[in-house]
Amino acid sequence: MATEVRIYTIKPGKLDDFIEVFQSKIMPTSAMYGVRVHAAWRHDAKNEFVWVRSYDDEETLDRYSNSPERALLLADNPRVHRVNRCSLCREHS
Numbered sequence: 001m002a003t004e005v006r007i008y009t010i011k012p013g014k015l016d017d018f019i020e021v022f023q024s025k026i027m028p029t030s031a032m033y034g035v036r037v038h039a040a041w042r043h044d045a046k047n048e049f050v051w052v053r054s055y056d057d058e059e060t061l062d063r064y065s066n067s068p069e070r071a072l073l074l075a076d077n078p079r080v081h082r083v084n085r086c087s088l089c090r091e092h093s
Contacts, residue, residue: 002061003038003054010047018049025073033064 010018019042027037030053040051055061064070 001054001056002058003052005050005052008049008051010049012047015042015044015047015049021073022049022051029067029069029073030064032069033067034060035064 008018022040030037035053035055038052038054040049042049055064
């Protein structure tokens with residue numbers, strides 16, 4: 001299993017819009033493909049959105065990343081300025 005802490009810098013004035021899309025579209029789409037969202041919060045002072053997700057293996061993440069639903073979300077989401085940090089932790093068996 002892999003766990004990621006993702007920190008997005010959101011375009012000015014778009015943080016509330018992004019959170020609405022995250023809750024109504026990104027979370028359900030992630031769940032459909034086996035990507036679990038564990039926590040999410042906002043950091044208004046830096047216009048950042050932080051969230052933690054996990055998935056069982058790279059194949060699971062690839063199915064989600066290459067899904068038509070995610071492609072639509074990316075095409076329709078001009079709110080994210082950049083993903084400025086991503087930490088990846090993996091469990092070893």
